[in-house]
Amino acid sequence: MALRKKQNRDAAAVVLQKKPLWKRIVEYRYFYLMFLPVFIWYIMFQYAPIYGIIMAFQDFSYAKGFSDSAWVGFKHFAALFRDEYFLRAFRNTIIIALCRVGFCCTFELLIALLLNEVRARLFRKTVQTVLYIPHFLSWVIVASVFLTLLSPERGVLKPLFEMFGKPAPALLMDPDLFRPLLILTAMWKEAGFGTIMYIAAISGIDPTLYEAARIDGAGRWQQLWHVTIPGIKSTIVVLLILNLGQCLKWGFDQVYNLYNRLVFDTGDIVDTFIVRTAMADSRFSYAAAAGLVMSLMCMTILLIANKVMKKVTGHSIY
Numbered sequence: 223m224a225l226r227k228k229q230n231r232d233a234a235a236v237v238l239q240k241k242p243l244w245k246r247i248v249e250y251r252y253f254y255l256m257f258l259p260v261f262i263w264y265i266m267f268q269y270a271p272i273y274g275i276i277m278a279f280q281d282f283s284y285a286k287g288f289s290d291s292a293w294v295g296f297k298h299f300a301a302l303f304r305d306e307y308f309l310r311a312f313r314n315t316i317i318i319a320l321c322r323v324g325f326c327c328t329f330e331l332l333i334a335l336l337l338n339e340v341r342a343r344l345f346r347k348t349v350q351t352v353l354y355i356p357h358f359l360s361w362v363i364v365a366s367v368f369l370t371l372l373s374p375e376r377g378v379l380k381p382l383f384e385m386f387g388k389p390a391p392a393l394l395m396d397p398d399l400f401r402p403l404l405i406l407t408a409m410w411k412e413a414g415f416g417t418i419m420y421i422a423a424i425s426g427i428d429p430t431l432y433e434a435a436r437i438d439g440a441g442r443w444q445q446l447w448h449v450t451i452p453g454i455k456s457t458i459v460v461l462l463i464l465n466l467g468q469c470l471k472w473g474f475d476q477v478y479n480l481y482n483r484l485v486f487d488t489g490d491i492v493d494t495f496i497v498r499t500a501m502a503d504s505r506f507s508y509a510a511a512a513g514l515v516m517s518l519m520c521m522t523i524l525l526i527a528n529k530v531m532k533k534v535t536g537h538s539i540y
Contacts, residue, residue, distance in 0.1 A: 273288075274288075274510065275510070275514055276288060277291075277506060277507050277510040278298060278299070278507060278510040278511040278513075278514045279293060279294065279295060279296070279298075279507075280292060280293055280294060280507055281294050281507055282506045282507045282510070294507075298507050298508050298510075298511035299511050299515070301508070302508070302511055302512055302515065307490075307495065308492070308495060308512060310486075310487065310490060311490045311491055311492045311494070311495040312492055314488060314489065314490055314491050315470055315491040315492045315493075315516070316470070317401065318401060318404060318405075318473060318477075318491060319469035319470050319472060319473070320469070321401065321405050322404075322405060322408055322469065322472060322473065323462070323465050323466060323469050325405050325409060326405075326408055326409050326412060326413070326416065326465075327416065327461065327462060327465060329409050329413055330412075330413050330416030330417050330419075330420060331416075331420055331458065333353065333413060333417045334416075334417045334420030334421050334424065335420075335424075335446060335450065335451075337349060337350060337417070337421060338421065338424050338450065339442065339446075350414065350417065350418070350421070352414075353413055353414035353417060354414030354415065354417075354418065355414070356410060356411045356412075356414065357411065357412060357414050357415040359411070360475070361411075361475035361476045361478075361479050362475070362479055364407065364411055364476075364479075365476070365479030365480050366479075368394075368403075368407060368480065369394065369480070372392075372393045372394055372403075373392075374389065374390040374391060374392045375390075377390060379391070379393075394480060394482070394485070395482060395484045395485065396484075396485070397484065397485045397487050397488040397489070398488070400480075400481065400485040400488050400489045401488055401489065403480070404473070404476060404477065404480070404489070407476065407480070408473070408476060416461070419457065419461060420454060420457065420458075420461075423453070423454040423457035424450060424453070424454055426453075427449065427450065427453035427454070428453075431449050431453070432445055432449055435448065435449050455535060455537060456537040459531050459535050459537040459538070460537065460538075460539055462527070462531070463524065463527045463528050463531055463538065463539050464539065466523050466524065466527040467520055467521075467523060467524030467527065468520060469520075469523070470492070470516050470519055470520050470523070471493070471516065471517075471520055473491060473493070474491070474493035474494065474497075477489060477490075477491050477493070477494055478493075478494055478497070481494065492512060492513075492515075492516050493516075495512060496509045496512050496513055497509075499512065528540065
């Protein structure tokens with residue numbers, strides 16, 4: 223049955239590819255209309271600003287503008303890799319990004335697999351909704367909540383430590399604890415959104431595969447390992463590649479609202495470095511060069527991750 227469905231889908235795809243482009247657009251015109259606002263948004267806010275890249279190769283000034291500012295070639299890029307503060311921010315960005323991808327993606331997948339095993343429909347939907355709600359909160363609100371909860375003066379830890387006659391620790395001012403707190407708050411906030419994608423992929427697995435596994439004597443663990451995980455392997459790979467591709471650009475809102483000067487050694491990332499450089503020091507070209515370096519790094523990671531995953535698992539985004 224599953225093989226017949228796959229053959230029908232492949233045949234339909236071949237027929238669709240033979241149609242002229244304009245016929246396919248007319249046939250799926252409503253889908254293209256739905257996509258149009260997204261397309262316009264990307265053009266206006268993602269592609270049009272690319273013109274500003276030239277700022278990284280100039281000594282830009284507002285008075286002269288793009289056309290009259292002096293060209294300096296790779297001067298700012300050379301200075302970046304001699305700047306200890308940029309190198310510190312770059313190192314922190316890599317460490318925080320890889321930890322977020324590893325822990326957050328694993329946590330989301332684990333929750334999705336556990337929820338899939340819950341047979342009480344109402345309980346499963348309730349848990350899923352509770353997990354999903356924090357995704358809609360901005361990091362300004364989330365940071366305010368955690369700053370209040372973890373405050374040594376009025377936080378929830380203060381009464382607990384007072385019972386033992388000790389002052390409450392300032393957790394968000396401890397450089398050694400700042401990164402773990404970033405990972406934990408990111409997991410709490412975004413776990414629900416990622417879980418939904420995995421649950422949707424699990425729901426698309428052919429039920430007859432589970433029936434066949436049960437007939438062969440497979441228990442819940444064997445069904446999970448031999449049916450569920452292989453059934454969503456392509457989804458896992460695609461989400462992992464996409465997350466790796468943007469991992470270095472994650473977290474600005476989170477870090478900017480939670481960090482302080484005491485945790486710069488472990489919490490300062492490239493995006494916060496760029497904001498300080500551009501806004502506080504008015505070094506716009508220097509900040510643009512840092513942004514371009516990070517964008518190129520993201521693209522490189524995406525291409526490498528896609529190539530490796532395609533070779534190892536056979537699945538990729540292109």
